[in-house]
Amino acid sequence: MANKVLMKGNEAIGEAAIHAGCQCFFGYPITPQTEVAAYMARRMPKIGRVFLQAESEVAAINMVYGAAGAGVRVMTSSSSPGISLKAEGISYIAGAELPCVIINIVRGGPGLGGIQPAQSDYFQATKGGGHGDYRLVVYAPASIQELVDTVQEAFDVADQYRVPVMVMGDGMLGQMMEPVEFKDRNTTRNLPEKTWAANGLRGRQKHNVINSLFLKPEELEQHNRRLQAKYAEIEKNEVKYEEYNLDKEVDLTVVAYGTTSRIVKNAIKMLEKEGINIGLIRPITLWPFPSKAIEDAAEKSKYGFISVEMSEGQMVEDVKLAVNGKKPVYFYGRSGGMVPTPAEVANKIREIVGGAK
Structure with missing residues (x-):
């Protein structure tokens, strides 16, 4: 070793x-x-x-x-x-x-x-x-x-x-x-x-x-x-992705990649303490995109999906294509070199799911 x-x-x-x-x-x-x-x-x-x-x-x-x-x-x-x-x-x-x-x-x-x-x-x-x-x-x-x-x-x-x-x-x-x-x-x-x-x-x-x-x-x-x-x-x-906290039904599924996904995992842990259950699909290959995994997650995502990115929403359309209208797809992002914080991501998720359960 x-x-x-x-x-x-x-x-x-x-x-x-x-x-x-x-x-x-x-x-x-x-x-x-x-x-x-x-x-x-x-x-x-x-x-x-x-x-x-x-x-x-x-x-x-x-x-x-x-x-x-x-x-x-x-x-x-x-x-x-x-x-x-x-x-x-x-x-x-x-x-x-x-x-x-x-x-x-x-x-x-x-x-x-x-x-x-x-x-x-x-x-x-x-x-x-x-x-x-x-x-x-x-x-x-x-x-x-x-x-x-x-x-x-x-x-x-x-x-x-x-x-x-x-x-x-x-x-x-x-x-x-x-x-x-x-x-x-x-x-x-x-x-x-x-x-x-x-x-x-x-x-x-x-x-x-x-x-x-x-x-x-x-x-x-x-x-x-x-x-x-x-x-x-x-x-x-060659499709590669990670699923996190998706072994059960969730209120919302986040799609995020790279270091942004690490920020999202911290937000998920914060929300879990409030009784809000959030899953994550992390594309490891952006192409080929893990469309099937996202489509399959629609059945267990009560309020749909949110794409979290350090951009103005460039991955959103691929997420929407994968979801294929089965559930809503939301977006939260920062751009220009600004990095989203776990608290910002958590606030956006609370806004979508209606606060603590």
């Missing part, structure tokens, strides 16, 4: 990637994730791996494209406006079916916004960001240990399905410190050999070519439909 070490979230991301076999890191500094790059700058050269600070976010994501195309495990990290700059490259990588891991430590926006924590990149992460009919697998861990485990899982999922995978945390998760354990990872996944990689002939008759350009519309449509079949497989196999 490995010993636990106290680490900042951003630095734990870097060490987790190293344990997962990340061979190349390309990045560019932006608060509040700069420590990821700083950590990799110290560690990667010492173990014979590649760290390169690119001249821009655009350059960094295209370096990721090149390394992923050569078949090596590669990661980049950024924060909200930096991810916006990477969006075209992410679309190219998705179109070329290349595995990579993208870290987004979210800050408030839009525009340059501020450097405080937020969850306002939900749309950007789950609905595209770049162009075309592509998807990212998006993880939203809630603790530093889960962040470490998720980063390692992300590399395996990327390789299994040949897709870019995003691990999305807010600024709090990147900056806080918690004890973590780095376990020796033996994946149970049957990861395919990278016979598609553009890494020389290696006994092949022709060089592999990595590309996402299809000038004939029939071919591009066929490519898109093959991608959709892959995404359907991911939706079937």
Whole structure:
């Protein structure tokens, strides 16, 4: 059993990637994730791996494209406006079916916004960001240990399905410190050999070519439909979520992810003392979204659901789609870097359920 070490979230991301076999890191500094790059700058050269600070976010994501195309495990990290700059490259990588891991430590926006924590990149992460009919697998861990485990899982999922995978945390998760354990990872996944990689002939008759350009519309449509079949497989196999306090009927079910879910758990404990029973569904994958779990919880949620977010309600529509009109869906959120408190969440819930029972 490995010993636990106290680490900042951003630095734990870097060490987790190293344990997962990340061979190349390309990045560019932006608060509040700069420590990821700083950590990799110290560690990667010492173990014979590649760290390169690119001249821009655009350059960094295209370096990721090149390394992923050569078949090596590669990661980049950024924060909200930096991810916006990477969006075209992410679309190219998705179109070329290349595995990579993208870290987004979210800050408030839009525009340059501020450097405080937020969850306002939900749309950007789950609905595209770049162009075309592509998807990212998006993880939203809630603790530093889960962040470490998720980063390692992300590399395996990327390789299994040949897709870019995003691990999305807010600024709090990147900056806080918690004890973590780095376990020796033996994946149970049957990861395919990278016979598609553009890494020389290696006994092949022709060089592999990595590309996402299809000038004939029939071919591009066929490519898109093959991608959709892959995404359907991911939706079937890779949904992850936590249910909390839902082993019985509840007055209301909260849907919250990341560090916001930890705040919600404290609010639930406060309300429990007043006889108000609240459940929680915590999406761990934002895409694929745990729609079935939310739909199933409708039967045991007396007053319906509330989405609690550090945004102006970007996840609400996915919750409403999952509930499918069976129960009301409410919203409480803070934005711009403001963090909801347990007392604020509890007050909103009291307002919905009509006070103490």
